[in-house]
Amino acid sequence: MEGMLERKHKLQLGGKKAASRGWNSYHAVLYRHTLCFYQDRKETLRSSACGLPLNLMGAECLPFPEYTKKPNCFRLRLRDGSEYLFNASSRFMMKKWIMKIQAS
Numbered sequence: 001m002e003g004m005l006e007r008k009h010k011l012q013l014g015g016k017k018a019a020s021r022g023w024n025s026y027h028a029v030l031y032r033h034t035l036c037f038y039q040d041r042k043e044t045l046r047s048s049a050c051g052l053p054l055n056l057m058g059a060e061c062l063p064f065p066e067y068t069k070k071p072n073c074f075r076l077r078l079r080d081g082s083e084y085l086f087n088a089s090s091r092f093m094m095k096k097w098i099m100k101i102q103a104s
C-alpha cells in the first residue's frame, strides 16, 4: 500500500521526546515489514527515500482520537520505543493504513 501521509515524530528511540516534532507530508510506502517515506511518488522510482525506513516488526498501530488538531490520526509505536503520529487523507484511508500496518 502507498499514499500520502502526514507524519509527526513524537518519541525517539527509548521513548525520549523527539528533537523535531513538527508535521511533514510524505509519500509513504508499506513494504512487507517496513514503512518508507519519500518526498513524492516519483522519488519511489528512484528509490530515494527520506530517512530510514521504520521497522514494523512488533509495532503497535492504533487510531489516536486523543489528538484533536488533525482529523484522521493514528499512532505507531515501534518496538524500539519510538513513536510516530500519522494523519491520513480521510477516515477511510486511516482505517486502511492501520489495518495494513497491523497485518504487516
Ligand code: I3P
Pocket: 008, 019, 020, 021, 022, 023, 069
Ligand atoms: C513543534 C511544532 C509542532 C508541535 C510541536 C512543536 O515545534 O509546532 O506542530 O506539535 O509540539 O514542538 P517545531 O516546529 O519548532 O519543532 P503539535 O502540532 O502536535 O502541537 P509538541 O512539542 O507538543 O510536540
